[in-house]
Amino acid sequence: MKGFKLGLLSAALVMAGGSANLSAAMIKTPLYMNYADSGVNVEQRLKFAGKSKYKITVPLEKGTYKVQISDEGLQCGLRFGPAEESKLRFSKPHDLSNCAEERYYELKILFAGNYELILDNSDADKPTLQVSRKAQASTFKRKPPAVDCIAWDGQPVTVDVSSTFKNGQTVKDFYSGQTQKVANGKVTMQPDPASGGILLLEAADAKASEFSWDNASVYFIMTDRFNNGDTSNDYPLNRKADGKQEIGTFQGGDFSGITAKLDYIKDLGMNAIWVTPIVEQIHGFVGGGDKGSFPFYGYHGYWALDFTKIDPNLGSEEDFGRFVDEAHKRGIRVLVDVVVNHVGYPTMDDMQTFGINAMAPGAPVPEKWTDWQPDFDKGHNWHRYNNFIRWSSSEWVDNWWGPDWVRSGMAGYTAPGGDDITMNLAGLPDLLTESTKHVGLPPILKNKKDTKAVEREGYTVLDYLVEWHTNWVRDYGIDGFRADTVKHVEPEVWAKLKDAATDALAEWKSKNPEKAIDDKPFWMVGEVWHHGAYRDFYFDNGMDSLINFEYAGDSAALKGSQCLAQNEKMYASYAKDINSDPTFNLLTYISSHDTKLFYSNYEDLPLQAGAGTALLMMPGGVQLYYGDESGRPRGPQSDAFDSPTRSFMNWEQIAKEADRQALVKHWQTVGQFRDRHVAIGAGEHNKISDQPYAFSRTKGDDKVVVVFAGIKQ
Incomplete structure (x- = not known):
């Protein structure tokens, strides 16, 4: 597991809970097509087109659409639509509000096809949206860089197998099932069309190896x-x-x-x-x-x-x-x-379930804390709940894992170190595996009725x-x-x-x-x-x-x-x-x-x-x-x-x-x-040969030859 970028227990548990920066022309949050009848379509994401412009080509059938451009959370400041509901006409820029709420542009499509929408945020105070019809959808498939490789004409391949198989021995291509006897130290076989030009050669009477x-x-x-x-x-x-x-x-x-x-x-x-x-x-x-x-x-x-x-x-x-x-x-x-x-x-769910009473008085959370959701209209996000928790409360020492078990950035705990061993990886509570102290069960497990953990005398973490x-x-x-x-x-x-x-x-x-x-x-x-x-x-x-x-x-x-x-x-x-x-x-x-x-x-x-x-x-x-x-x-x-x-x-x-x-x-x-x-x-x-590329692998009586004919021309 590589560290998740959450940082919940480090940096004094500072969380990014603020609203979007509305003054910047560059928009770093992903933007998507948002339809009045079906909501945000995360498959239709706008791409950065340079100079604070963002564009997308979408296939649309004949009909009338009500559209906005927005982030997934529908945040004010990132929800682009008309100041007042109006029609979106082709090939001309239309003024946008970046806090359009439930106001949508009406887009009437007379001919099914691909349509390009461009959001221009060069002037963050006056963003615009323009739509035009594309003659043909742009379909680009990324190709891997070319590599040097042997060429193959698609014909049967002859390979020298004398270092692995004996003359007269029947050899089988495991991929295609074809067999042939070795003659003059060689076999000639046609790679299976589905194989990518390979032969997987074994003795026809080979037995499967024991697992290793x-x-x-x-x-x-x-x-x-x-x-x-x-x-x-x-x-x-x-x-x-x-x-x-x-x-x-x-x-x-x-x-x-x-x-x-x-x-x-x-x-x-x-x-x-x-x-x-x-x-x-x-x-x-x-x-x-x-x-x-x-x-x-x-x-x-x-x-x-x-x-x-x-x-x-x-x-x-x-x-x-x-x-x-x-x-x-x-x-x-x-x-x-x-x-x-x-x-x-x-x-929050574990806090409420196991009696960690560290929620701030008057915190805006529902009766069941885990039902909380951020107020997206105010620009909040899923980190926001951290603002409601008293991280310096002694409840964390008394009812969570406890300072005998983990190091963390919270009050009463050993602070994380700066090396690989003692750091809080991604802010995760670091178990004190190096400790020689004899400890009981951590408080959270003592309070967990269905745990199978049993307290042991003289046990370390x-x-x-x-x-x-x-x-x-x-x-x-x-x-x-x-x-x-x-x-x-x-x-x-x-x-x-x-x-x-x-x-x-x-x-x-x-x-x-x-x-x-x-x-x-x-x-x-x-x-x-x-x-x-x-x-x-x-x-x-x-x-x-x-x-x-x-x-x-x-x-x-x-x-x-x-x-x-x-x-x-x-x-x-x-x-x-x-x-x-x-x-x-x-x-x-x-x-x-x-x-x-x-x-x-x-x-x-x-x-x-x-x-x-x-x-x-x-x-x-x-x-x-x-x-x-x-x-x-x-x-x-x-x-x-x-x-x-x-x-x-x-x-x-x-x-x-x-x-x-x-x-x-x-x-x-x-x-x-x-x-x-x-x-x-x-x-x-x-290695047996360069063209075709062939090699053998041998361990005791187990022997194989693998052949790659090359890239088919």
Whole structure:
């Protein structure tokens, strides 16, 4: 988890709650088309056109429309319409009021087509709006930069496989299913039309390899955004939809939904699933983004309130146990995301629920505090509620987490430091994992009737956290952890957690031999922000692998997706470094919840297929972020930069669109080939030829050859 830009507990909890700056000609808040009958259309956003002008081209059918230009919150100062209702005539500027309230321009369309509207705010005191008909809609699709690559004429490809397969041995292209005997050390085959010019060669009688974490294929799921398997748990704990873009609200995904899609995940060749944190989150919302443009709940799982309970939005403990058991039956391991660095922000709902009486007298809040909404007409936003709370009240010491448990910017607490370990990451309360003080339960859990947390004699903060996290392993047989914010916690903490989790999994397997998927020990992969492809001290402190930011972070993933041969240097170096050291591994990705979706760069399905080939041939472990395989589109833009990466899984597109189905099929085929052959992730890499580009991977008796014919001319 990269830090969310909220800053709620830092800088003396100063919040941006004021109205828009109306004097500036430059408008930084997104503006959209606003229709009297249907409201703000966030799909129709105006683009900056230079010199304080903003424009949009919209398709309109014949008819009469009542229109404004406004921000999503309909703030006075950003709601542009007529001073008095009037008609909007073509090709002439019309004066605007920036606080038009319910006054709209009437736009009469006689011919269906594309129409351009330009808002000119060069003079902020006299903004204007002009409309004109466009002869043809402007359709621009961004293209990736060209790369040097070998050319292919579309004909059958001959490749020398003598270093891998024997003369007379029957070789199979896993992609197309065609077979051929090796003659004079060579085979000649026609790449499948859907393959992008690749051959995936194995011995025709090859048996699938035994699972190894060195060849892990991990499917990463943000549980709330994947699949809704049980609508009865969509809005517990006073949580609700916002009725707008639902950027920061729970959207219904749950463990039952994942269980229903396990066969889909298995068909992708995935042998492990990583789910975002499962524990109970803060109940209420905070202001989302720098400008507080939406209510932000802990749907993602990184804002814990109770580490001993499953968050009810995700389902019950029975639902979770069923998910783990069904995954294991299919040969899929389960990794759970864990957070040891911090807990969640304070919210109005949690204050009221757990008796933190720090609301200012006379605060303009409803009887149920979590029902509060900002007054958008006054320019307020979702950060505004912070102005009603007495942050210096002793209630925060007595009834929240308490100064023995966290450091924060509030009175009575240890102030955050200036380094990675002691900082309040994104203003989040920092758990005192380094403390040697023996402590009881934090006040908020003492006041929580349904917690399973038990006060222990002689326990430190870290002792509690280790027990709480490893109890999930002991109870359900979780196979591993993905550790969040690793560099913000003392390294020895991770070693202690790993040792305890290893013991817990061994205990579970001894008690549940009929459920145990294998006899492998507990596995842990860590997120160290911007860590690349090198080994360091984290591997001596509990980590079996680290997430590799290098491949997705520069141009390598893009180049390799266009031309597989571009990955040769990285394939060779990764295979050498990773597979020559049994204590070193990486988990490489192209998309994540903290950075970007690879697909969103160019929205190009053939490029996305190439990305699948390039990633799945990577040495070490690989991570697919849900929807990589289907070209999942990004979600609505907001002032929280990472929110578009958390869109709901595009099941409807997959069901209806043949090209999406073909894309998924491609990822399935290459993913299954990887899963069959441990040599791909854990084997020795040798380049065979430049044209066609071909390489072998070998580990013991497991041998494959991968061929890329080139870009078809």
